[in-house]
Amino acid sequence: MNIKDFEIIDFHTHPFSDRAENICSHIENCDMSEENIVRDMKAAEVSKICGSVIVRKCNFSEEKSQWEVVEACNRSAMKVSADLGGYYVPGIMVHPDYVGESIDAVDRFYAKGVRLVGELVPYMHGWNDYSCEGFSKILDHITEKNMIVSLHSMGEDQMDEMVKRHPDTKFVFAHPGEYGEFCRHMKRLKMSENCYLDVSGYGIFRHGMLRHAIDEVGIDRIIFGSDYPTCNPYMYVGGVLLDPLLTDSEKAAIFSGNIRRLFASVGLDI
Template sequence: MHNKDYEIIDFHTHPFLGDYDNICAHKPHCDMSTENIIRDLKAVGITKICGSNIVRVSNLKSESNPEPTQWDAVKACNDGALKLRESLGDFYIPGIMVHPDYIRESCEEVERAYSLGVRLIGELVPYMHGWNDYSCDGFGELLELAADKDMIVSIHSMGEDNMDKMLANHPRTKIVFAHPGEYGEVTRHIKRMKGRENCWLDLSGYGIFRHGMLRAAIDELGVEKLIFGSDYPTCNPAMYVGGVLLDPLISDIEKEAIFAGNARSLFASCGLAI
């Protein structure tokens, strides 16, 4: 079955406004622009994308702001995501960034985004913004606010013990773990997620190139826990589409759930029809 027979929602992307926030390592060779995002992703069958804009502190240094803060970068990410929604329209579901060292500011951003119809926080990438502990008190406050708002939190997988603590301490918060990882990491994901209703795994990054990984995750967790993601423009979305579409170990019904059904159901649980 060809990918054009499926709707494909890419839950994990980082769209960009220019070279400064385009995190592709090979962008000079890829004819990339904001205008070409829809063209390039539709070419591999992707019909809708989600995710955060990524701006680093180093991108913001200027004569007028020689020492930008991590919060300046986070705010730029969020402003960028909202601008991208204007440019990309219904093709893009924006996610915002937060930062546990800036609780008041982060809460204000969550409230602002929520009022504008945003229901996704992340994908958060802590190492790009100077923090690293998902189990810290500050992030815990933000996770509880997300639960109160019925928003989804997507996180870059890092710090196995901290992720265990985070998930155990915040059973009301809807959490999506990005990147299955190698055998030991995906095994740890499966262990922490089993029996919990508030967590999902997106397939971007390391993981599904290992034969049988996807089948194992379905067998252990249930197909409803898996969400399609590519991590575009860091990773090649065609590889992830093919990794699901052409896998002989999973059924057409399972492919439909992974490609779009599960993401749609997750957003619907937050009151957002996509």
């Protein structure tokens, strides 16, 4: 099968409405703008994108609280979603230092049809422990609402602890990582059938990684993601499409089948 025979949905992107929200390191060389997101992703035959907007705190001229930064991310995600129409499925940010505000935000955006939280990128928002009490309370609420949580991988033991305490939460961990981190992901995915791994970031460039993951946890839990615009989406599409160790049906499951099924399980027909 050729690239055009597959439906490709990118679960892990960070769209932007302006330069301050663009986390690409090579902005000057990429002719980027909000509308060019669609151009860039369609060049990789991606028909839909998901993910969160990341606004760096240092981009604000005045001193803002971390919660104000989170709110700015969420506002932008909804704006970009409206601007790009159905092309972008927005994910919202939460913050464990602001439990009440986060729970309110989850309810507010749930009412607007949002079913995805994240990708959360704690190190960019001043927190670093997925097993902390504040995040646990927020996860209880997210689980009650039956939403998906996309997470930047960080702190192996803390991620295990989080999964043990929240076996019903639908987690998608980003970045397979190097061999040691990858093996921890495999163990974690075996701990809970509600855990998934997206292929963005480090890991997929190691030959055989996808085959190893499928053989170990099954095809249903591996999800396509690129981490655009930080990372090059064409490399990730090629990494799945051209891998001779995968069957066409496995490629189709990674590219969109698993993502569609995951969103359907939270009541969203993307």
